[in-house]
Amino acid sequence: MAKEKMVISGGATLEGTIRVSGGKNTSVAVLPATLLADDVCHIENVPDIEDVHALVDMLRKLGAKVDYEGPNSLRIDPRTVDTWHVSYAEAKRMRASYYFLGALLGRFGKADVAYPGGCKIGSRPIDGHLKGFSALGAETEVKGGRITAEAAELKGTDVFFDLITVGGTINVMLAAAKARGTTVIYNAAKEPHVVDLANFLNSMGAKIKGAGTDIIRIRGQEKLHGTTYAVIPDQIETGTLMIAAAATHGDVTIEGCIPTHMEALSAKLMEMGVRVTDNDDSIRVKMLAAHRSVNIKTQVYPGFPTDLQQPMSALLTTAHGTSVIQETIFESRFRHLDEIARMGAHVRVVDRTAIIEGVPQLYGAPVTVTDLRGGAALLVAGLMARGITEVYELDYIDRGYEHIEKKLCSLGADIRREPAD
Numbered sequence: 001m002a003k004e005k006m007v008i009s010g011g012a013t014l015e016g017t018i019r020v021s022g023g024k025n026t027s028v029a030v031l032p033a034t035l036l037a038d039d040v041c042h043i044e045n046v047p048d049i050e051d052v053h054a055l056v057d058m059l060r061k062l063g064a065k066v067d068y069e070g071p072n073s074l075r076i077d078p079r080t081v082d083t084w085h086v087s088y089a090e091a092k093r094m095r096a097s098y099y100f101l102g103a104l105l106g107r108f109g110k111a112d113v114a115y116p117g118g119c120k121i122g123s124r125p126i127d128g129h130l131k132g133f134s135a136l137g138a139e140t141e142v143k144g145g146r147i148t149a150e151a152a153e154l155k156g157t158d159v160f161f162d163l164i165t166v167g168g169t170i171n172v173m174l175a176a177a178k179a180r181g182t183t184v185i186y187n188a189a190k191e192p193h194v195v196d197l198a199n200f201l202n203s204m205g206a207k208i209k210g211a212g213t214d215i216i217r218i219r220g221q222e223k224l225h226g227t228t229y230a231v232i233p234d235q236i237e238t239g240t241l242m243i244a245a246a247a248t249h250g251d252v253t254i255e256g257c258i259p260t261h262m263e264a265l266s267a268k269l270m271e272m273g274v275r276v277t278d279n280d281d282s283i284r285v286k287m288l289a290a291h292r293s294v295n296i297k298t299q300v301y302p303g304f305p306t307d308l309q310q311p312m313s314a315l316l317t318t319a320h321g322t323s324v325i326q327e328t329i330f331e332s333r334f335r336h337l338d339e340i341a342r343m344g345a346h347v348r349v350v351d352r353t354a355i356i357e358g359v360p361q362l363y364g365a366p367v368t369v370t371d372l373r374g375g376a377a378l379l380v381a382g383l384m385a386r387g388i389t390e391v392y393e394l395d396y397i398d399r400g401y402e403h404i405e406k407k408l409c410s411l412g413a414d415i416r417r418e419p420a421d
């Protein structure tokens with residue numbers, strides 16, 4: 001397909017109600033996890049995004065029968081899967097291809113997956129995942145751009161993570177769900193998608209307790225059955241829409257979200273002077289007056305999520321005062337700020353810290369997306385700016401946000417997709 005750009009005519013106020021899509025980072029774990037089932041799985045509330053399309057391709061290449069039962073529902077029959085190899089062409093399409101390691105290891109006792117791709121936001125090693133597999137009794141090797149893991153029998157054990165890792169926690173859960181005996185993960189990640197993946201596996205008959213705390217206990221099962229499961233709403237899309245509402249001095253209600261997942265962001269927005277009101281499954285964000293600067297340090301859940309640091313930093317470029325953002329999770333997650341500087345932002349990045357001196361106004365300019373959440377940041381900047389912002393390299397945004405410009409336009413934004421020059 002020909003490359004496209006988004007053309008944003010800035011300055012519109014976002015108003016109204018919008019429904020959030022299903023979680024990307026949950027779906028990209030749940031889809032590979034279906035390989036562990038002995039029967040058909042029906043997965044609902046799956047976002048219609050490129051990362052999901054890529055995973056569907058990968059599952060089909062492995063031999064699974066995958067059918068869309070609706071734009072957001074998949075029927076996955078993993079019984080016909082007969083290989084444990086994932087090619088470079090497939091794996092490089094996304095980071096989450098590493099979940100095929102845990103899922104194939106659990107299913108076949110072996111996995112051979114090319115090194116994963118994904119956004120260039122830091123070095124992103126997966127040594128913790130491999131240590132976890134080794135602890136379960138697998139021989140692992142990284143050679144020639146491929147990762148192999150093989151075990152005559154996976155045996156439950158204690159797994160200690162030196163560093164909290166979302167991907168590593170999920171990968172060990174996947175393999176351990178089919179291991180003999182009990183695995184206990186210490187220093188586990190507590191992100192909502194870790195909990196959702198555990199709930200999904202439990203709906204297939206797995207015995208996982210403690211997900212959402214830093215100790216997860218998994219009693220391995222010989223068989224896991226098919227299931228019907230709806231993934232949780234997307235925490236990061238919810239947050240991006242909340243930030244976009246604030247950025248445009250809007251009044252937006254985001255429906256179908258889980259407000260407790262948004263506490264860190266809500267607290268920061270309120271500190272900036274934004275009104276945030278929670279209901280059972282919706283959040284209303286209303287900007288009352290000009291917003292104040294705040295300091296942010298990204299942390300593992302329930303701290304401020306790194307995935308929202310980028311759109312939030314866009315909002316802070318027009319705050320009153322100077323904000324300091326410390327990015328503690330990934331080494332290189334400020335590249336979007338170079339682009340927003342082209343729009344008039346005053347920003348200085350020193351190592352993993354960004355110092356943002358608020359300016360009264362951004363001005364539209366051509367900008368280029370460098371990674372998924374950086375793309376969301378550029379959309380927020382374009383919505384705030386005076387004049388026209390052209391956003392290039394939309395593939396990153398399409399990987400992780402379902403029809404984002406349509407959603408924003410339904411709230412009053414003026415965004416068009418056009419062929420890129």
Ligand code: EPU
Pocket residue numbers: 025028095096119122123124125126127128129130163164165166167168189191306307329330331372373400
């Ligand atoms: N790390 C290691 N060794 C490991 C694993 C991680 O050193 O074995 C380091 C990483 O380099 C990073 C930190 O630990 O500095 C955290 O990495 P983590 O494993 O938690 O992240 P991830 O699994 O690579 C997932 C999400 C990211 C999200 C992070 C943090 C998926 C597919 N990706 O990445 O999402 O930022 O957790 O919450 O779920 C995104 O959606 O845009 C995105 C990048």
